[in-house]
Amino acid sequence: MRKESREFLEKYLNTASPTGFEYPGQQIWLDYIKPSIDDYISDTYGTVVGIVNPKADYKVVIEAHADEISWFVSYITDDGYIYLKRNGGSDHQIAPSKRVNIHTPKGVVKAVFGWPAIHIRNPQKEETPTMKNIFLDCGCGSKKEVEKLGVHVGCVATFEDEVIMLNNRYFAGRALDNKIGGFVIAEVARALKQSKKKLPFGLYIVNSVQEEIGLRGAEMISRRIKPDLAIVTDVTHDTNAPMYDKKSQGDTKTGAGPVLTYGPAVHNNVLKMLIETANRKKIKFQRDTVARSTGTDTDAFAYSGMGVASALISVPLKYMHTTVEMVHKDDIDSAIKLMYEFLLQVKAGTDFRYIK
Ligand SMILES: [Zn+2]
Numbered sequence: 454m455r456k457e458s459r460e461f462l463e464k465y466l467n468t469a470s471p472t473g474f475e476y477p478g479q480q481i482w483l484d485y486i487k488p489s490i491d492d493y494i495s496d497t498y499g500t501v502v503g504i505v506n507p508k509a510d511y512k513v514v515i516e517a518h519a520d521e522i523s524w525f526v527s528y529i530t531d532d533g534y535i536y537l538k539r540n541g542g543s544d545h546q547i548a549p550s551k552r553v554n555i556h557t558p559k560g561v562v563k564a565v566f567g568w569p570a571i572h573i574r575n576p577q578k579e580e581t582p583t584m585k586n587i588f589l590d591c592g593c594g595s596k597k598e599v600e601k602l603g604v605h606v607g608c609v610a611t612f613e614d615e616v617i618m619l620n621n622r623y624f625a626g627r628a629l630d631n632k633i634g635g636f637v638i639a640e641v642a643r644a645l646k647q648s649k650k651k652l653p654f655g656l657y658i659v660n661s662v663q664e665e666i667g668l669r670g671a672e673m674i675s676r677r678i679k680p681d682l683a684i685v686t687d688v689t690h691d692t693n694a695p696m697y698d699k700k701s702q703g704d705t706k707t708g709a710g711p712v713l714t715y716g717p718a719v720h721n722n723v724l725k726m727l728i729e730t731a732n733r734k735k736i737k738f739q740r741d742t743v744a745r746s747t748g749t750d751t752d753a754f755a756y757s758g759m760g761v762a763s764a765l766i767s768v769p770l771k772y773m774h775t776t777v778e779m780v781h782k783d784d785i786d787s788a789i790k791l792m793y794e795f796l797l798q799v800k801a802g803t804d805f806r807y808i809k
Contacts, residue, residue: 454782458643461485462636466616466628469556471523471609472541475499475662478519482635482660489642490658496677499662500670503642509655511801514683515641515792516671516750517634518664521627522774524610526555526589529600533593535564539584540609541665544774548587551776553610555591559603564591564610614776622782623707629778633768633785634686635660640789645796653801654681664750671753675761682723682762682799683754684792688780689714689741689767703741705769708781710737711788712767716747718755722805723764730795736787739769762805766792 454462461481470478479501483493490503501519522541529535535555549568554561567590568582580586589610593599616626624633642658657678661670664687675683692699693706705712713727731738746752747765755763768788771779 454786458640461639462624463616465635466624466626466632469523469554469611470519470521470628470632471556471611472520472663472665474556474609475519478632479660479662482519482639486639486642486658489639489646494677496674498670498673500674501660502674502678503658505642505645505656505658506652507655509653509801511654512657512678512680512682513654513796513799514657514659514678514680514754515638515796516659516661516683516685516754517638518631518662518670518687518750519635519660520662520665520670521611521630521632522665524553526604526606526608526610528606529596529604531596533591533595533599535589535591535599535604537584537587537589537610542774545582545584545587547775549582552613553589554613555589555604555608555610557603557605557608562591562602562604563613564589612776619779623779624782625777625779627776627778629770629780630688630773631664631686633688633770633780637686637768637785637788637792641792641796644789644793650797652796654799656796661750668750668753671750672757675754675757679758680754680761682803682805683751684723684795685749685751685754685763685765686788686792687749687751687765687767688770688773688778690773691769691771691779694771705739705741707769707771707779708783709739709769711784711791712739712741712769714741714743714747714751714765714767716743717745718747718752719764720755720762720805722807723762726798727764727766727791727795730798731791734790734794736791736794738787738791741767
């Protein structure tokens, strides 16, 4: 990975972008892709779209989601403890003993998820962390003191963990779901610009907000762009890590290439083209299936307007929605290559319908 690319990825990952409050990350992402695009859109709720060939009629989207899971401050007790609601699928099981940043009008306030000592717990019936019993402590003795720091109901909190590298092979940290997708599409745009290849269509590089609470940003922007084709990125589980079940969850692994998903929202003719590209360019990939929807922004694009031919490229990831999500650097490179080579195959006006 290029030094500048890695610096961008680390800065982007370390910048808090909670669902509904994505703009700090979005600004970093837009600044990075600006040299690779002709124009951009930023919509009302913060989705950012880089555009190459904005005048072209045929429109192709490559997409990622920009938001990260977080917590909302929902109740402050009289003695200064803070109870939370989820903003996205935040994991109560990993919370105790973690440090967080509460984002307030007065800046970041540090806090910790406290937890009763092992000494006083009954080993026969230990309580597990739930939304009812986890709480934040920001070092205050009263609600008044908490409020004086700037914390109020409605502030968002994110885990403070920043990205690290393990064995010079894995990025580990929070929000790799799905800022790694934002990185992939940014690097595809950069590679296209560098190659000086002229695309015969309009390319829309979309970094959507609010995926973690129901694909909302993609829903909004798909209606605005009205694309002819959409290739969506997200992350998917490494089911070879401990405690997963391959029989029910499929067999996908970090380091073994991007995952291509079969499911009704994924258009078979687009998927076929992706697989042919991967085979021709000798890019390793894996297969997975979904029952019903993909649960990713693919669904939002596929079912927008009168239906948009869509497919999903997933980067396999360990420990989703924890602060130690892990992504293999080879999978990042392969996802970039697959998307780049695929785009070079797309002809303007391609009609993906099954029956003509
Ligand atoms: Zn997620």
